[in-house]
Amino acid sequence: MCGIFAVIGTSNNAPQLTFKGLSDIEYRGYDSWGICFSSDDLFKTIKNIGFLPKTFPEQLSQVSLGHTRWATHGGVTIANAHPHSDCNNELILVHNGIIENYLELKAGLRKHLLKSETDSEIAIHLIEDEYSKSKDLSSSVSKVFSKFDGLNAIVVTNGTKIVACKKGSPLVLGKLTDGYCLASDPNALLPLTDKLIFIEDNQMVVLNDKLTISDLKTKKEIQVKFTKVIWDYASSTLQNYEYFMEKEINEQPKVIETILNNSAVAEKIAKEIKSAFGTYFIGCGTAAYACLAGTYLFSKFAKKHVNFSIGSEFNYIEDYLTPKSLVVAVSQSGETIDTIEPVNAAKAKKCKIVAMTNTLGSTLYRTADYKLLLNAGVEKAVASTKAFIAMLSEMILLTFMVAGKKQAGVEVLKKSALEIKNILKNANLLDELVNKIAKQEHIFCLGRGLSYPVALESALKIKETTYIHAEGYAAGELKHGPLALITKGTPVIVYVPNDETRDSILANAKEVQARGAYVIGVGPDNNPVFDFFFKVKDCGASSVIPHTVFAQVLAYKLALKKGLNPDKPRNLAKSVVVR
Ligand code: G6P
Numbered sequence: 001m002c003g004i005f006a007v008i009g010t011s012n013n014a015p016q017l018t019f020k021g022l023s024d025i026e027y028r029g030y031d032s033w034g035i036c037f038s039s040d041d042l043f044k045t046i047k048n049i050g051f052l053p054k055t056f057p058e059q060l061s062q063v064s065l066g067h068t069r070w071a072t073h074g075g076v077t078i079a080n081a082h083p084h085s086d087c088n089n090e091l092i093l094v095h096n097g098i099i100e101n102y103l104e105l106k107a108g109l110r111k112h113l114l115k116s117e118t119d120s121e122i123a124i125h126l127i128e129d130e131y132s133k134s135k136d137l138s139s140s141v142s143k144v145f146s147k148f149d150g151l152n153a154i155v156v157t158n159g160t161k162i163v164a165c166k167k168g169s170p171l172v173l174g175k176l177t178d179g180y181c182l183a184s185d186p187n188a189l190l191p192l193t194d195k196l197i198f199i200e201d202n203q204m205v206v207l208n209d210k211l212t213i214s215d216l217k218t219k220k221e222i223q224v225k226f227t228k229v230i231w232d233y234a235s236s237t238l239q240n241y242e243y244f245m246e247k248e249i250n251e252q253p254k255v256i257e258t259i260l261n262n263s264a265v266a267e268k269i270a271k272e273i274k275s276a277f278g279t280y281f282i283g284c285g286t287a288a289y290a291c292l293a294g295t296y297l298f299s300k301f302a303k304k305h306v307n308f309s310i311g312s313e314f315n316y317i318e319d320y321l322t323p324k325s326l327v328v329a330v331s332q333s334g335e336t337i338d339t340i341e342p343v344n345a346a347k348a349k350k351c352k353i354v355a356m357t358n359t360l361g362s363t364l365y366r367t368a369d370y371k372l373l374l375n376a377g378v379e380k381a382v383a384s385t386k387a388f389i390a391m392l393s394e395m396i397l398l399t400f401m402v403a404g405k406k407q408a409g410v411e412v413l414k415k416s417a418l419e420i421k422n423i424l425k426n427a428n429l430l431d432e433l434v435n436k437i438a439k440q441e442h443i444f445c446l447g448r449g450l451s452y453p454v455a456l457e458s459a460l461k462i463k464e465t466t467y468i469h470a471e472g473y474a475a476g477e478l479k480h481g482p483l484a485l486i487t488k489g490t491p492v493i494v495y496v497p498n499d500e501t502r503d504s505i506l507a508n509a510k511e512v513q514a515r516g517a518y519v520i521g522v523g524p525d526n527n528p529v530f531d532f533f534f535k536v537k538d539c540g541a542s543s544v545i546p547h548t549v550f551a552q553v554l555a556y557k558l559a560l561k562k563g564l565n566p567d568k569p570r571n572l573a574k575s576v577v578v579r
Helices: 014-024 102-106 120-134 137-145 244-250 252-261 264-275 286-302 311-317 337-348 363-367 386-402 406-425 427-437 451-466 475-480 502-514 540-561
Strands: 003-009 032-039 042-049 063-069 092-097 152-157 162-167 172-176 179-183 195-198 203-207 211-215 279-283 307-310 326-331 352-357 370-373 442-447 469-474 491-495 518-523 532-535
Touching (some): 003 014, 014 032, 063 092, 120 152, 137 152, 137 162, 137 203, 244 540, 252 406, 264 370, 279 286, 279 311, 279 337, 286 326, 307 311, 337 352, 386 406, 427 518, 442 451, 442 502
Parallel strands (some): 442 491
Antiparallel strands (some): 032 042
């Protein structure tokens, strides 16, 4: 999704720093990019569609703005790529978000020369009008920003000053030894500085030789206080791996271990779940499947009813929330707007909020009353792997804590960490399967009970990395429609753990086999109905973890077989900050 990076300082390396900053947020997904810097009192802009080049030509400047764009308004073209300039190339802007009332605002810009189809460009022309009257950049930016509807962050420069405002879209400020940098993602700043400020909504940052932060509404200055963030940069690099997805899959046993060694916050949250009058797990994409798994885990092992909703749907079923409700929002990035918006609505109803997130300082993290950090380390591949396993692990731990059987939770999680290692050791056993199914157009994944969210997650991973049409189904639903799509050779993955779903799912496997399907069985025991079997030891409540890892490895290997980059699926973004 769109990324912002901006620098102002006394060294002349601002464009180089901007290029490096954009490279560090590449993982969020983008389709075009641009860097602008001031040179001899003029702005020079370099833009292109596609990915950033390996290197950026050396340019000397003390001020620079950069952007990676993920198209929303207007196609993927050089003209639509940011930064955007005013009519005279005196003011430059980068923007994240969507200015929802941009058409209305654009109507007042008839005398301006608009060069793009974006909502972003109108912002810089509106600022140009204000600036031509007042020559005061801060007041011009704040006046224009306050007219925007929607969730936005903008950064503007006139070459001597940078002014930034945000509402609903993330922006972080970093202190350099000789200046400041701003980014939409702390991962771009942390290689340069450990001193950060997470800018709050409706705040304005002004940077020149000094720094001021003020409230956009009251105009009052806010005390500047940098937080020192501890971060291991090396762990966010590829090290000896070819792709981040492979690295992140391999880190999963360690992720579980870290969760088991840091369970104090989970204990507090388990208490809140016990006493809440209604607990709601919400999330999007992969996180939604972790939430769904939570409902099965709590019911089966803690005999407790918890609710689940996809983040983007929760808004429409929030009417029954009360101040006694507990909303557990699950999000790797902590920035997904479809999760943040319903959280804000729940907060307005005085519900307590738990953030289960991987990102310290993220919007969700800051909004929540209780902050459960996943501690999985930076996840860079767009298709989430280790963050999902961390979410599932926290769900299992919380369930057993609520049931008053924490140690049993710890034991099953330890087992699953060992089983992940086994799967990774035996990953070559999947090569034959990969060769067999790589050219297929459709794959079905079936599970019942706790294996249903695993089936959904498996299909999502396969879709994202291979572009094969994959569907996850509750196996019982098969005969209510999808069975019509099974033809000779259609690969069907069935999850067959040693639990109450075993006999029924085997019966479903027979149903698809009778229609010619190529049945891929995953679980502790082989069965004559399987055309291909991948053994995963029984890990009780935690079997969902190694079962998911089977699907992750399969999706990764299928992507490589098809010559695709598993880290950068087309059209997708790592962190989705628009509705
Ligand atoms: C995007 C990513 C998915 C992720 C989802 C939710 O769609 O591509 O991998 O599951 O957002 O992200 P979150 O950061 O809220 O977990």
